[in-house]
Amino acid sequence: MPSTVTTAMRGTVDVLAGTLTFEPLPDPSSSLSVRRNISAAIYGNQGSTVRIYNSAVTVTEPSSPGKKTYSANVGVRNLLAFPIGDEQAGVPTDTMGIYAFVNSGPTVISTSSACTPACVVTVLNNHGTLAFNALAQKYWHWQERLGAAGSPTDTTLLRKSWVFEADTKVTAFSFDVLISAAWSAPNETRWKIDYQGDSLPLFNAEPRWQRITAGTLGTVVLNTPSAGILTITVPASARLNYYRNDSLRNTTNAYIESRFRTNTATTGPEMSFGIDDDVKFIAVGLSGTQVGFISGSFAFIGTPVTASTTTFHTYQIRKFAADSAQLWMDGARIASRTNSAFSASIVGISYGFYFGIAGVGISPLSVSGSSSSWDYVIYEIGVVQP
Incomplete structure (x- = not known):
């Protein structure tokens, strides 16, 4: 596995259009040091090594005053030439699975009017936190092993709901996301x-x-x-x-x-x-x-x-x-x-x-x-x- 990561993905939610889109970051500001707190290659070149896909964004009114939640159902497709999600190339007894974790953000991009205090966006339903390349990073997890790109099993069977909460004045926000998934040998050795x-x-x-x-x-x-x-x-x-x-x-x-x-x-x-x-x-x-x-x-x-x-x-x-x-x-x-x-x-x-x-x-x-x-x-x- 590489010791650094030089490509990440950015997810952008357009509140007015009701869309969530993912794209590779065109010019990463710096390489990201990989901590080995959990197994797996950490990567995320949207459309090249992996593709994150999703449904339209659903907007709901939560009980919190002045807030709205934005949710989308998200899946992962493997674009690598080998399986991901476990150390075994064959079908494993147990599966390590696939993580998508928030590497930075969410960050407010635009608002309908000035926010006082500043508008904020939070991840509302992450499955947990782990140290991938920093401490306490929020993630979603698929208990699945994906086959090599082009195989019948290269895409997650289930979509996971991603939910964010934002002030009602927020009209767009973004977050950077990376994939952490075990690669079968010889593509990874630990x-x-x-x-x-x-x-x-x-x-x-x-x-x-x-x-x-x-x-x-x-x-x-x-x-x-x-x-x-x-x-x-x-x-x-x-x-x-x-x-x-x-x-x-x-x-x-x-x-x-x-x-x-x-x-x-x-x-x-x-x-x-x-x-x-x-x-x-x-x-x-x-x-x-x-x-x-x-x-x-x-x-x-x-x-x-x-x-x-x-x-x-x-x-x-x-x-x-x-x-x-x-x-x-x-x-x-x-x-x-x-x-x-x-x-x-x-x-x-x-x-x-x-x-x-x-x-x-x-x-x-x-x-x-x-x-x-x-x-x-x-x-x-x-x-x-x-």
Whole structure:
């Protein structure tokens, strides 16, 4: 993937004509540095590498006095010679998807009369915010993989509604937008997924995570114990964890990182996260006082490390292809194992990447009930560290 972006698209809403049009920026003022907070090439040459298309603009009167909303249904067509939206060239089990994010604006272009105070336009229904090439950029997401240009699958199946709110005096406004989408190998060599704990993994995160449960269904609560933290709680003889089946071979480098804590002083490592590469199960678990690698029966491998697991720490597993794995805590390596030390891939459950309260035992469950709080989970395929 390129290290800089030199082309963006500008969307312009003409309120009087009821239109939304997209065009490439003819003379970008500067290159945009790409941060690797999320996987994917970041690009946007309208009509050359991608085409954003849309319906007519619908105008509604919201409850806010002096405001109107402007909405259009938007889709994406891939104009590249290879598929986008996932790291696999074939049909993937899970799809990373396609993001369209606001790179700058919205900006008022014209008004019917002077605005006092200044007229403003805001994005009203973005799916969330992520750091693409700056912090907290608003985006819309398609959970789709698009085929190469000219194929029957080169266009999104669904259009997403984009909604803006503006002062009634605004007659035109614009915003710059870019596409972020995973490219299949060899067009890209690393692929990253960033889950933040401010959204429900199963319903609101982009891309979505799948859920595994057993026993009485536990609870998942947002913004607890503080904003942006997800807290998972299960009763005794239950489990609740999330996973994604992104493609990962035993011979491929990868890492997974999470900032979380246990809220329950369990004896065994009931809270865990990890990688299953279809040959080996490489995971890390937390008990009430210890952290360490765990086996396929969700018990510690060897001697775990004593740690204050009831406070937040950042844990990272680095998988060195089929050779070995390391456990890092708050930026320091605390354990390492060769691949031979890890259990075989769990039969019948191809995790890929997972996190949550998996429990303990061959058919893992929480012994007496447990709780854990998660700030974020990030994983990347193709490299061993960010």
